[in-house]
Amino acid sequence: MERTFFAIKPDGVGRGLVGEVLQRLERKGLRLVGLKLMRVSPDLAQRHYEAHKEKPFFAGLVSFITSGPIVATVWEGRDAVSVVRALMGATDPAKSAPGTLRGDYGLSISSNLVHGSDGPEAAEREISLFFRPDELVGEARPEESWIYAGE
Numbered sequence: 368m369e370r371t372f373f374a375i376k377p378d379g380v381g382r383g384l385v386g387e388v389l390q391r392l393e394r395k396g397l398r399l400v401g402l403k404l405m406r407v408s409p410d411l412a413q414r415h416y417e418a419h420k421e422k423p424f425f426a427g428l429v430s431f432i433t434s435g436p437i438v439a440t441v442w443e444g445r446d447a448v449s450v451v452r453a454l455m456g457a458t459d460p461a462k463s464a465p466g467t468l469r470g471d472y473g474l475s476i477s478s479n480l481v482h483g484s485d486g487p488e489a490a491e492r493e494i495s496l497f498f499r500p501d502e503l504v505g506e507a508r509p510e511e512s513w514i515y516a517g518e
Contacts, residue, residue, distance in 0.1 A: 370400065371447040371484045372493035377435030378478040380404075385438050388468060388481065391454060392442055401441030401494070401503045407432050415496055431477060439497045443505060448490055451483045 456463030460473025
């Protein structure tokens with residue numbers, strides 16, 4: 368099983384979409400193994416977005432993610448990174464398909480509701496930034512025997 372980091376950004380929290388967003392991932396069959404409502408410090412935001420530190424939009428990323436509370440989560444499942452990325456939709460909500468989180472709820476490139484790891488290595492790094500190992504719970508659910516049957 369693969370794990371991925373996923374966050375509901377301040378716009379999603381502020382608009383009261385947390386339950387709807389989490390429900391979509393659960394209904395897909397992913398297992399929630401970490402969850403916290405938190406404020407992101409400027410230091411954590413800079414470490415989280417360090418791959419973009421030389422880009423002109425870096426300051427905007429840091430400013431937005433620190434502007435209000437987020438819901439930080441860790442999900443587990445087969446191909447969790449790519450499954451979550453598909454559920455999220457394109458970065459630009461105007462280019463996201465209907466039925467994706469950003470296609471249904473995103474407002475702009477900067478207010479695009481959610482963040483998800485873009486690969487397994489990024490997932491490991493981001494999970495370790497937001498969660499200690501003892502904050503993750505990974506017990507299998509009974510129904511997983513048929514969700515992943517034959518694999």
